[in-house]
Amino acid sequence: MLRAALLTALIAPPAAAAEPDAPEPPVGAAVGAGAGVALVPLLADGVLWASTSDDGLRRTAIYVAMEGLVVAPTVAHLLVHEYKRAAIFSALPLAAFFANVIVFQLDPQVTTFGSAGSRVPFGVALTAATLGAAVGLADTLGASDRWRRRHRVVVAPVATGGGGGLA
Numbered sequence: 001m002l003r004a005a006l007l008t009a010l011i012a013p014p015a016a017a018a019e020p021d022a023p024e025p026p027v028g029a030a031v032g033a034g035a036g037v038a039l040v041p042l043l044a045d046g047v048l049w050a051s052t053s054d055d056g057l058r059r060t061a062i063y064v065a066m067e068g069l070v071v072a073p074t075v076a077h078l079l080v081h082e083y084k085r086a087a088i089f090s091a092l093p094l095a096a097f098f099a100n101v102i103v104f105q106l107d108p109q110v111t112t113f114g115s116a117g118s119r120v121p122f123g124v125a126l127t128a129a130t131l132g133a134a135v136g137l138a139d140t141l142g143a144s145d146r147w148r149r150r151h152r153v154v155v156a157p158v159a160t161g162g163g164g165g166l167a
Contacts, residue, residue, distance in 0.1 A: 025080035025143045034076030034137045041068030058111040059104050062126070066097045069129045073136025080143035089136030096129035 045065035049058055070093040077086035100122060103110055107118035114122070 025147050027080060027141060027143050030076045030079035030143065031137055031140050033079060034072040034140060037075050038068050038072035038133055038137070041065050053112055055109050055112055059108070062100060062104075062111070063097075066093065066100060066126070066129050069093045069133040070097055072133045073140070076137055076140040077143075080140060080147075082140075082143060082146070085136075085139065089132065089139055092132030093129040093136075096125040096132065099125040100129075 041064045045061040048061035048064075052058065070090055073089035073093070074086045077083070077089060103118055103122045103125065107114045110118045110122050
């Protein structure tokens with residue numbers, strides 16, 4: 001369902017961005033939605049991780065958690081209509097996700113009896129995904145300021161045949 005919602009958000013036309021009097025973006029809702037998208041899979045990961053020592057289930061738990069970390073900055077930036085920033089701030093968590101897919105392919109027991117040579121890249125990738133998602137969510141807080149810079153109010157003198165004034 002999450003993938004379908006994300007695909008719908010990516011395909012939908014940015015109608016509000018094209019309007020000259022578009023309302024200020026809902027930054028609080030965007031950060032809350034992004035944080036929720038990140039935290040729910042992390043909580044599910046923690047429950048699944050703590051309940052088993054099976055390498056296959058732990059791999060699934062990590063994939064679920066990292067998918068949430070990839071999608072979180074994307075959702076937050078899409079809600080404030082910052083499409084390029086959504087791609088930029090999801091790049092590091094996505095690269096880290098792929099790195100851990102490779103680590104799991106090379107050493108399926110990385111979460112239990114893996115070697116130090118596989119556990120270090122696993123931990124670095126997981127940390128990079130977490131930091132990348134956190135920085136992406138924190139960047140969403142500046143969306144209102146960026147919106148105001150793009151939608152400045154300009155006051156200029158106007159002279160018409162019947163008089164003048166400010167517009």
